[in-house]
Amino acid sequence: MRPSIVKAQPADVLKDASMIKQKEMMANHYNRLTSAHETGAKVASTFVPGNLNELIMCFDLVNNLPEVNAIQSGLRKQSGAYIMEAERAGHSEDVCTYVKSDIGMMMKGNIGPNGKKLPDPDVLLLSYTGCFTFLKWFELLREQYKCPTIFLQTPYMADGKVTPNMIQYMVKQLKEDVIPTLEKVSGVKFDIDRLREYLAKSAKAEDDLVYILQSGKNKPSPIDAYFGGIYYIGPIFGAFRGTDDAIDYYRFLREEVDQRIAAGLGPVTPDGPMGEEKYRLVVEGPPNYTHFRQFWKMFYDEGAIVVASSYTKVGGTYDYGFRHDPDRPLETLAEYCLGVYTNRSLPMRIDMLCDYINEYEADGLLINSIKSCNSFSAGQLLIMREVEKRTGKPAAFIETDLVDPRYFSAANVKNRLESYFQMIEQKRSSAGAAA
Amino acid sequence: MTQPTTSEIIARCEELYQDLNFTAARVWKEAKPGRKVIGYLPVYVPRELIHAAGMLPLGIMGGGDNLEVIHGDAYYQSYICRIPRSTIELGVSGRLDFVDGMLFPSICDVIRNLSGMWKMLFPEVYAKYFDVPQTYKDEIGGTFYIGEMREFLSDLEKIAGRKITDEQINTSIRVYNENRRLVNELYALRAAVPWQAPASEAYLVIRAGLLLPVEEHSRLLRQYIDAAKVEERPIKDNCKVVVTGMFCEQPPLNLIKSLELSGCYVVDDDFMLVSRWLIGDVPESGDPVYNLSQAFLHRSMSTAAKYEPNLEEKGQFLVRAVRDTGAEGVIFASTSFCDPALLDRPMLQNVLKAADIPFIAFKYAENSGQMQPIREQAGTFVDSIKLWSVA
Ligand code: SF4
Ligand code: SF4
Numbered sequence: 062m063r064p065s066i067v068k069a070q071p072a073d074v075l076k077d078a079s080m081i082k083q084k085e086m087m088a089n090h091y092n093r094l095t096s097a098h099e100t101g102a103k104v105a106s107t108f109v110p111g112n113l114n115e116l117i118m119c120f121d122l123v124n125n126l127p128e129v130n131a132i133q134s135g136l137r138k139q140s141g142a143y144i145m146e147a148e149r150a151g152h153s154e155d156v157c158t159y160v161k162s163d164i165g166m167m168m169k170g171n172i173g174p175n176g177k178k179l180p181d182p183d184v185l186l187l188s189y190t191g192c193f194t195f196l197k198w199f200e201l202l203r204e205q206y207k208c209p210t211i212f213l214q215t216p217y218m219a220d221g222k223v224t225p226n227m228i229q230y231m232v233k234q235l236k237e238d239v240i241p242t243l244e245k246v247s248g249v250k251f252d253i254d255r256l257r258e259y260l261a262k263s264a265k266a267e268d269d270l271v272y273i274l275q276s277g278k279n280k281p282s283p284i285d286a287y288f289g290g291i292y293y294i295g296p297i298f299g300a301f302r303g304t305d306d307a308i309d310y311y312r313f314l315r316e317e318v319d320q321r322i323a324a325g326l327g328p329v330t331p332d333g334p335m336g337e338e339k340y341r342l343v344v345e346g347p348p349n350y351t352h353f354r355q356f357w358k359m360f361y362d363e364g365a366i367v368v369a370s371s372y373t374k375v376g377g378t379y380d381y382g383f384r385h386d387p388d389r390p391l392e393t394l395a396e397y398c399l400g401v402y403t404n405r406s407l408p409m410r411i412d413m414l415c416d417y418i419n420e421y422e423a424d425g426l427l428i429n430s431i432k433s434c435n436s437f438s439a440g441q442l443l444i445m446r447e448v449e450k451r452t453g454k455p456a457a458f459i460e461t462d463l464v465d466p467r468y469f470s471a472a473n474v475k476n477r478l479e480s481y482f483q484m485i486e487q488k489r490s491s492a493g494a495a496a
Numbered sequence: 497m498t499q500p501t502t503s504e505i506i507a508r509c510e511e512l513y514q515d516l517n518f519t520a521a522r523v524w525k526e527a528k529p530g531r532k533v534i535g536y537l538p539v540y541v542p543r544e545l546i547h548a549a550g551m552l553p554l555g556i557m558g559g560g561d562n563l564e565v566i567h568g569d570a571y572y573q574s575y576i577c578r579i580p581r582s583t584i585e586l587g588v589s590g591r592l593d594f595v596d597g598m599l600f601p602s603i604c605d606v607i608r609n610l611s612g613m614w615k616m617l618f619p620e621v622y623a624k625y626f627d628v629p630q631t632y633k634d635e636i637g638g639t640f641y642i643g644e645m646r647e648f649l650s651d652l653e654k655i656a657g658r659k660i661t662d663e664q665i666n667t668s669i670r671v672y673n674e675n676r677r678l679v680n681e682l683y684a685l686r687a688a689v690p691w692q693a694p695a696s697e698a699y700l701v702i703r704a705g706l707l708l709p710v711e712e713h714s715r716l717l718r719q720y721i722d723a724a725k726v727e728e729r730p731i732k733d734n735c736k737v738v739v740t741g742m743f744c745e746q747p748p749l750n751l752i753k754s755l756e757l758s759g760c761y762v763v764d765d766d767f768m769l770v771s772r773w774l775i776g777d778v779p780e781s782g783d784p785v786y787n788l789s790q791a792f793l794h795r796s797m798s799t800a801a802k803y804e805p806n807l808e809e810k811g812q813f814l815v816r817a818v819r820d821t822g823a824e825g826v827i828f829a830s831t832s833f834c835d836p837a838l839l840d841r842p843m844l845q846n847v848l849k850a851a852d853i854p855f856i857a858f859k860y861a862e863n864s865g866q867m868q869p870i871r872e873q874a875g876t877f878v879d880s881i882k883l884w885s886v887a
Contacts, residue, residue: 150842151841151842151845152838152839152842153830153838153839153841153859155575155832155833155834155835155838155859156835156838156839157835157839160839189630189803192605193603193604193605193608193801193835193836194605194835194839196630196803197800197835197836197839197840198839200803200804200810200840200843201839201842201843203807204807204810204843204846207807210805210807212630212631212803212805214629214630214631214637216627216640217602217608217625217627219608219611219612219624219625219627220624220625224643224647226640226643226644226647227640229639229640229643230629230636230637230639230640230643233635233636233639234631234636237633237635237636238631238633238636406611406612406615406625407609407611407612407613407615407616408612408615408616409612410612411616430573432573432575433575435576435604435605435606435609435833435835436605436609438573438575438576439572439576439580439605439606439609439610440571440609440610440612440613441573442570442571442572442573443571443613443616443617447616460573
């Protein structure tokens with residue numbers, strides 16, 4: 062059966078309705094992308110943090126996210142070869158592996174997850190939000206594709222606040238650069254009411270997303286907010302924010318989560334329902350995708366559940382109250398970009414992780430430090446110590462990479478995790494003894 | 497007063513460079529009650545504003561190869577460059593305890609995150625991430641930058657306990673214009689007669705400018721240029737090269753000397769770009785903040801930390817540097833794990849290939865000790881250039 066004709070219903074097998082729906086959405090999306098040449102659809106490449114999907118849709122452009130392509134390559138175990146290809150062509154072994162996976166993939170014909178060639182972008186929307194590497198990444202792509210490149214700068218929230226100067230700067234960029242160029246590239250006139258409509262839809266889905274992410278506060282937690290969380294954030298961080306599909310997806314998911322809570326069930330893992338919940342963790346940092354299942358298994362085999370994670374906030378910090386607001390369409394896009402996790406100062410990140418540990422009643426913090434990601438990784442050792450100090454909960458540090466298989470050492474990671482779980486046990490028994 | 501010799505000037509500059517306690521800045525601060533010092537990291541901050549507040553801008557370029565990093569490594573994983581850890585070392589070891597504020601320019605995510613770390617580690621010290629526009633239209637990036645500078649000025653006013661007038665800023669602009677003219681004169685001299693002003697010396701002279709009051713540095717530059725012009729020095733059969741990629745973490749002095757020993761005359765570089773970031777004079781009257789913003793938007797250097805909006809312009813600054821100085825090749829020297837430099841490198845290399853300019857590339861850290869491989873690579877590069885120019 063082709064996924065695109067599956068019509069998911071919440072009454073389907075409990076755990077699967079949302080998953081089927083997401084698969085269907087992704088398949089359709091990639092088909093839309095890879096058939097862009099035939100259909101005449103135009104393609105905009107952009108990034109997950111600072112993704113302006115609602116605006117992109119106003120111009121009938123199809124959103125292509127190179128980070129998501131790199132994740133797909135990682136999950137399919139193709140990224141290693143792509144990275145080597147890019148390194149052979151002169152890219153340094155030291156830099157972000159997402160970039161190299163993307164460039165290697167391009168050099169090998171840019172074949173998407175559906176086995177068909179991805180189209181060249183008609184426009185690069187360089188939404189410079191939360192990561193310096195983005196700037197270089199799209200300069201590199203521009204060199205290849207020689208297509209119009211729109212730059213949108215999101216100032217960094219260094220002092221923990223958004224100033225009027227920041228908002229005005231972003232709104233001006235949107236009005237005077239981003240929108241006029243998108244009009245030119247697409248041939249579609251900008252309609253602010255259309256934008257408002259999409260933004261209202263976004264907010265609806267965002268409400269449900271927050272409900273789902275915060276369900277991790279239950280005991281047991283019905284979701285895994287890191288490994289499972291990757292799937293839950295997919296539609297809203299990607300090409301579906303502002304669509305009816307996203308609203309349906311999150312409604313299905315919410316119903317499933319509610320049913321799991323009512324039944325006192327934990328999350329569903331690739332090996333079936335999770336056993337007893339023994340450890341509740343907060344995780345900081347992106348996951349490893351090349352050994353995703355193996356990595357996850359190291360957690361669920363030990364009864365460890367991630368109840369909250371920072372990675373699921375790279376495409377928006379909705380649980381801190383942000384919603385896309387149709388009444389302030391351009392300002393809301395600016396605020397959205399400003400608030401994403403990687404655009405938050407280190408002290409803000411620490412506050413957030415401490416909040417999670419307290420509010421989700423977690424046993425501690427685990428940091429997965431990504432070798433090639435300065436945006437996340439620089440400062441994580443201080444984050445670890447500070448969170449430990451403030452919460453009194455143990456923290457641990459592991460090192461892997463997002464999509465470079467050379468930097469995933471299963472034995473090392475497993476050892477670290479095992480000693481961490483022991484540490485939590487010890488902490489518990491000493492706390493029990495003290496009580 | 498007798499004119500000092502180049503070796504006397506260089507000895508003074510080397511002493512400043514080696515002094516990880518920043519004694520000169522401490523002495524300056526203690527000389528008058530109420531004086532304040534504001535530290536800044538690479539790559540650029542408008543030092544004129546700090547100067548106008550009556551404060552000393554102090555360039556902190558990491559710890560070099562003489563600093564023993566004891567605490568800094570506990571803050572960073574092995575796959576992050578060295579400058580943030582040595583900067584932290586300078587902080588936690590008390591070497592910066594006299595500094596009243598620190599600026600972290602918008603250059604990359606490592607320095608960006610360091611700004612937050614500084615706030616956590618030294619909560620009593622003013623720490624600011626200094627954001628700059630990466631879009632260059634007056635109404636958009638310009639307005640934003642003016643806003644950021646005004647906010648910074650009001651912070652400085654609080655630290656200084658007084659207002660900073662336009663007139664004061666214009667006076668500071670004048671002082672820095674003069675300093676930049678002298679820096680450029682030194683660069684021009686080195687490009688024309690590199691044997692008279694070797695890169696390792698020029699480096700130390702410019703570096704002194706990050707540590708001394710600007711007026712004193714301008715005098716020192718004048719003296720060095722005058723002395724270097726007249727001194728008898730042997731001409732070597734070296735190749736003129738441009739080095740690029742060293743805009744943040746600084747190379748050990750030995751690295752520059754090694755390049756010279758292996759037959760290179762370094763005739764242009766991107767060390768300590770703050771000294772010549774703005775190209776040409778900034779107007780010395782009118783609205784100084786507006787004038788500084790205009791200079792930043794339309795007349796400033798190119799580097800990997802800056803977005804180049806125009807594809808045709810990408811990397812052309814390097815081609816121009818080669819043409820203007822008569823260089824015969826380019827050396828890409830990048831800090832290990834430096835995303836900006838290393839991601840930019842392939843694009844710049846493509847531009848050089850198209851312009852038929854030879855290049856080599858290597859990586860370094862501020863504490864690199866082993867120079868032999870670099871010396872060999874640079875030596876072979878020089879030999880091949882000579883061979884080609886004969887052929
Ligand atoms: S450096 Fe990190 S945040 Fe930036 S693109 Fe790479 S993985 Fe993403
Ligand atoms: S050396 Fe490069 S990566 Fe390191 S702080 Fe400087 S610019 Fe950033």
